[in-house]
Each structure stands twice: as structure tokens, then as C-alpha cells.
Amino acid sequence: MEEIDFTELTRYAKSFTGLTKEHEILLAEAGTTLKPALPDVTEGFYATLQSIDKTAPFIDGHLDSLKQTHLKWLEGIFTGPFNETYAQSMYQVGQVHVKVHLPVEFMSGGMSLIANELIALVSKTYPGEPERAADLLSAINAVMGFSLLIMQQSYQISSLSAELDRFLAITGMSRKLFNNLAGAYHN
Numbered sequence: 001m002e003e004i005d006f007t008e009l010t011r012y013a014k015s016f017t018g019l020t021k022e023h024e025i026l027l028a029e030a031g032t033t034l035k036p037a038l039p040d041v042t043e044g045f046y047a048t049l050q051s052i053d054k055t056a057p058f059i060d061g062h063l064d065s066l067k068q069t070h071l072k073w074l075e076g077i078f079t080g081p082f083n084e085t086y087a088q089s090m091y092q093v094g095q096v097h098v099k100v101h102l103p104v105e106f107m108s109g110g111m112s113l114i115a116n117e118l119i120a121l122v123s124k125t126y127p128g129e130p131e132r133a134a135d136l137l138s139a140i141n142a143v144m145g146f147s148l149l150i151m152q153q154s155y156q157i158s159s160l161s162a163e164l165d166r167f168l169a170i171t172g173m174s175r176k177l178f179n180n181l182a183g184a185y186h187n
Helices: 006-017 021-050 063-077 084-099 105-125 130-171 175-186
Strands: none
Touching: 006 084, 006 130, 021 063, 021 105, 021 130, 063 130, 084 105, 084 130, 105 130
């Protein structure tokens, strides 16, 4: 498996999601106001997940630890920085999702559910400041898209690697032989 260049992945993800330094500053500023309400966002998110039949098997027996991890990530949205270290942590989340056989659509669906919770929170917190709310929601959208893009990249690569490992185990072929054959095919 090739080494991941997290500097390049960070640049790439930011280019697709429009995540800027100005967004990071805005998120950090709003974090002091919004962080106290984030446990409610996590609770709302998991309440919705528990109501979806297909997600229940992935939550059962893990709810408390999942909520703690989710809340920590959610707080990170309002602290940053969104650099190579953050990208690496999101990449690991994608890998974990492959290991637990989480369907890929759960990631994008989950981000939509979280966005719904955050939209409601921002609207409630800044009712008389529509421009500030819009700017903040744009920043939230950018960082969530950034996180999702990296998780999906990881999910795709990790899924392919897991499939290759299964193929190699079934055939008894070594990775070195497979790589040599694949290299010969591409030349």
C-alpha cells in the first residue's frame, strides 16, 4: 500500500470544499458560543441514528463511546486547525469504518444529519444576525465537506486494500508477486 501524503491530501480536500483560513477563524470565534450546545447536537444525531433500522447494529453496545468520540470531533470543528494532523485523523476514521463494515453511505448520510443539527443550532444562536449565521454555516459546510472527502478517500483505499488482501489469501499469491504482475501489466 502506498504512503499517504497528508499535506497533498489536505490541499486537495480544501480545494474541493472551499475551506479557508477565514473559515477556520470564524469557526474558532463561534466555538466559544456554540460549544456548550454541542452535546445536544451529538444527542440529536445519535437519537436519529437509533431510529434508523440499518444503523442500529453498528451502534448497539457502543453508544456511550461513540457519543464521546463524536462530541470530541464536533468540538474540533470549532477549534481546528484543519491541517495534516486533522486530515490524518479523518483518514483513520475512514479506515475504522471499513474495518467495522460500515456502509459507505452512512458517512455522507451522517454528515447530512449532523449538518441539520448544526443548522438548527446556528439559526437559534444567531436569530438576528442572518449574515453572520450564513457565513458560519458556510464555514461549517466547508469543514464538514473537508472531513467527509478525506474519510471517503480513506474508505475507498482501505476497501480496495481489504479486497486485495482477501484475494491474496484465497489465491495464496504473495503481495510481491501481485505487485510484479500488476507492474508488468501497466508497462
